[in-house]
Structure formats: structure tokens, C-alpha cells
Amino acid sequence: MKIAILIDSSCGIKNTKDYKDLYLIPLMITKEDGQQIADDENLSTDEFYKLNDSQLLKTSQSIPGDVMTKWDELLKDYDQVVCLLLSKGLSGQFNTFRMFSQEDKYKDKIHVIDNNGVSIVIKRQLELVQKLIQQGKNGQEIRDIIETHYNDIHGYIIPKSLVQLVRGGRISKAAAGLAKILKITPILKYNGEIDKQGKTRTFKKAVEEALKLLKAMYPENKKIDISHSRTDEETINLVKKLVTDAGYEIGLLDDLANTIICHTGRETFAFMPFQIWGEELWK
Incomplete structure (x- = not known):
């Protein structure tokens, strides 16, 4: 079984080329004038800090259409996709895409994990997911393991x-x-x-x-x-x-x-x- 891993930019990884079968969907950053910027590799660290120092930035969910387009693309080459997204306690990101993953075309293929993760937490989860894939676990098994072991983190x-x-x-x-x-x-x-x-x-x-x-x-x-x-x-x-x-x-x-x-x-x-x-x- 071939499994892709999809993260959002709350993980902190911008360049996915250094990782096997890893893909990114950006969260959106909103400037004070309402302009939205994708939090991806095109937003450099220096540019981000310059913006953040000069104004109050807000963050919002990934664009649903872009995410489902990415799912469709990945399912052409992969059997399943495991999604490690921003914690449901910090954003509606998880709830939105868990709901979409229940549609018939994605059911049992797209696994949006309730991971309680952000930043370095997701980076560790990514390591674990990669090991579980190497061990031959499928998407549902990976989801169950991550949700169990990250149910109560501090x-x-x-x-x-x-x-x-x-x-x-x-x-x-x-x-x-x-x-x-x-x-x-x-x-x-x-x-x-x-x-x-x-x-x-x-x-x-x-x-x-x-x-x-x-x-x-x-x-x-x-x-x-x-x-x-x-x-x-x-x-x-x-x-x-x-x-x-x-x-x-x-x-x-x-x-x-x-x-x-x-x-x-x-x-x-x-x-x-x-x-x-x-x-x-x-x-």
C-alpha cells in the first residue's frame, strides 16, 4: 500500500522535498488590510518577521478547494493519504477537513488525524507516521495509534x-x-x-x-x-x-x-x- 502524508504549515516545514511522500497545504495569513498570504515556501522567514513586527497578523484555515484538489491529485498516485493538521483546539482546520474526508469519494482513503498537534509536535508525529508506514501500517491503523498516544499531551x-x-x-x-x-x-x-x-x-x-x-x-x-x-x-x-x-x-x-x-x-x-x-x- 502506498501512503502519502499531508501536513499544513502549522508544522513549520516549508520545503517538503527533503521528506519522502510528504506534501504541504498552507494556512493563510491575513494582513491588517485584509490581504491574505499563503504560509508556504514563497513566504520567507525574513519577510514573515518583517510583516509580523509591523502589524497584527491573523491566521485562517487552508482554502478547502485547494485541499480537496490536492487530495484528488495525491489519490492518483497513492492508495491513501494521512493528514497531520493543526490541532482542533487552535483552529477549525481539523473539523473542516475531517468532515470533507467523510464524503464517499474520500472515505477510507483520506485519514484526517485528531492529533492535538502544532509546530514541533507535528514534526515528531511526522517521524512516527513515517516509521509506521515502513512497518506496513495502513491509514486507519496510523490514525488510531496517533490519536491514542496524543490524546493527552502536555x-x-x-x-x-x-x-x-x-x-x-x-x-x-x-x-x-x-x-x-x-x-x-x-x-x-x-x-x-x-x-x-x-x-x-x-x-x-x-x-x-x-x-x-x-x-x-x-x-x-x-x-x-x-x-x-x-x-x-x-x-x-x-x-x-x-x-x-x-x-x-x-x-x-x-x-x-x-x-x-x-x-x-x-x-x-x-x-x-x-x-x-x-x-x-x-x-
């Missing part, structure tokens, strides 16, 4: 800068001003959705607290995946040291997807445990 997001949260109206200017004076850093939890976890004094303490929370929740896990938006090398080195000092090996270290950066801005770090699904799936 990670943490720490924005060092509050600029984007203020611009987006998530924190008032007054609260942000006080937080800056007191060196308060928020900790956000990620479990398919993004919500408040707590706050600490200083960015360093926030990272340490997030790592303690992960250790309490996943005591057997020895590896942490880290994704981040643009920040200075000193901060990156500090985070790497804090992770290794906490007894963890650093797994993936990669850029956050534009989807998240639009909401959290620069100097944001996300921490996810690696082996929450069990060693046996990776053999």
Missing part, C-alpha cells in the same frame, strides 16, 4: 517578551508594564489548546518551573523537544543549559511555526516531552 510555552500578547489584546498595556517592572514571565500550557498555567519572576525561573512540571507529569521521559521564535543566542544558550541541568537530553531544537508566532511573537519558547507514547512504537 507541554509548556513561555513568551519572554509580552509585546505580541499586548498587541493581540491578550494582556493589557498596564499589566504588561507592571510585569516588565517586576520581571514577571507567564507560563502557558499546551494540551492541544493554549491556556494559562501560571507566572514567575524572571524568564529563567519560568523555564525551570516548566521543566519541573514536565518532570512531575512524565517522570520516565529523558528528552525534551524545544521550539522557539527569533531571539538572541544568549537566551538560546541559557535555555539549553537549563534543560541539560535539569537532567534532560535535548531532542529537536527548531523554529516555532508562523502560526504560533503570529500570536506570541519573538522570544517565545515551547517545551514538549519526547517519548510520551512509549518506546515500542519507535522500534
Whole structure:
């Protein structure tokens, strides 16, 4: 059986040529003037940050017609398509395309996975899906495994800068001003959705607290995946040291997807445990 993998740009991968049987559909980024830009390889990282620094960007779902056209194209060469899309807790993307996948022409061929994923989470899921395909699993089996093992995931997001949260109206200017004076850093939890976890004094303490929370929740896990938006090398080195000092090996270290950066801005770090699904799936 020949299986294709379809991701959206919330994964953070723009160039799919480095991956076997991997294809991309872009999410859309909306500028303040209403113009929409596809979040694909034509939008460079520098161009994205220039836009994001100058105005409040919004994200929206992939264009349904484009997605179904891509499905039709892929089904000419593949028996099934496995879709790893942005978490249903962050967008209507999953619900929209799970619904379309139930149409007769796509049923049992297109598998839209309820993966609770975004950014580095989907990158890890992509690795796992590729291994499962090598093991001879079909689309339904892959969907069942991913949905089971990512049903209850927890990670943490720490924005060092509050600029984007203020611009987006998530924190008032007054609260942000006080937080800056007191060196308060928020900790956000990620479990398919993004919500408040707590706050600490200083960015360093926030990272340490997030790592303690992960250790309490996943005591057997020895590896942490880290994704981040643009920040200075000193901060990156500090985070790497804090992770290794906490007894963890650093797994993936990669850029956050534009989807998240639009909401959290620069100097944001996300921490996810690696082996929450069990060693046996990776053999």
C-alpha cells in the first residue's frame, strides 16, 4: 500500500522535498488590510518577521478547494493519504477537513488525524507516521495509534517578551508594564489548546518551573523537544543549559511555526516531552 502524508504549515516545514511522500497545504495569513498570504515556501522567514513586527497578523484555515484538489491529485498516485493538521483546539482546520474526508469519494482513503498537534509536535508525529508506514501500517491503523498516544499531551510555552500578547489584546498595556517592572514571565500550557498555567519572576525561573512540571507529569521521559521564535543566542544558550541541568537530553531544537508566532511573537519558547507514547512504537 502506498501512503502519502499531508501536513499544513502549522508544522513549520516549508520545503517538503527533503521528506519522502510528504506534501504541504498552507494556512493563510491575513494582513491588517485584509490581504491574505499563503504560509508556504514563497513566504520567507525574513519577510514573515518583517510583516509580523509591523502589524497584527491573523491566521485562517487552508482554502478547502485547494485541499480537496490536492487530495484528488495525491489519490492518483497513492492508495491513501494521512493528514497531520493543526490541532482542533487552535483552529477549525481539523473539523473542516475531517468532515470533507467523510464524503464517499474520500472515505477510507483520506485519514484526517485528531492529533492535538502544532509546530514541533507535528514534526515528531511526522517521524512516527513515517516509521509506521515502513512497518506496513495502513491509514486507519496510523490514525488510531496517533490519536491514542496524543490524546493527552502536555507541554509548556513561555513568551519572554509580552509585546505580541499586548498587541493581540491578550494582556493589557498596564499589566504588561507592571510585569516588565517586576520581571514577571507567564507560563502557558499546551494540551492541544493554549491556556494559562501560571507566572514567575524572571524568564529563567519560568523555564525551570516548566521543566519541573514536565518532570512531575512524565517522570520516565529523558528528552525534551524545544521550539522557539527569533531571539538572541544568549537566551538560546541559557535555555539549553537549563534543560541539560535539569537532567534532560535535548531532542529537536527548531523554529516555532508562523502560526504560533503570529500570536506570541519573538522570544517565545515551547517545551514538549519526547517519548510520551512509549518506546515500542519507535522500534
